[in-house]
Amino acid sequence: MRFVYTVDRVTMMIRTYSELSKLKTFKERYEYLRLGGVIGADTLGLTDI
Numbered sequence: 001m002r003f004v005y006t007v008d009r010v011t012m013m014i015r016t017y018s019e020l021s022k023l024k025t026f027k028e029r030y031e032y033l034r035l036g037g038v039i040g041a042d043t044l045g046l047t048d049i
Contacts, residue, residue: 015032015033019032020032020033
């Protein structure tokens with residue numbers, strides 16, 4: 001079961017090893033683990049300065 005929640009327009013997913021171990025291919029595991037962010041983009045902590 002995946003836990004997905006949204007905080008201020010940011011969607012976060014809690015990933016677990018038990019779910020990851022059920023995936024068979026490298027591509028499935030990669031898609032499950034990838035963050036999808038942009039290198040150099042502002043993060044929540046940076047905007048609080």
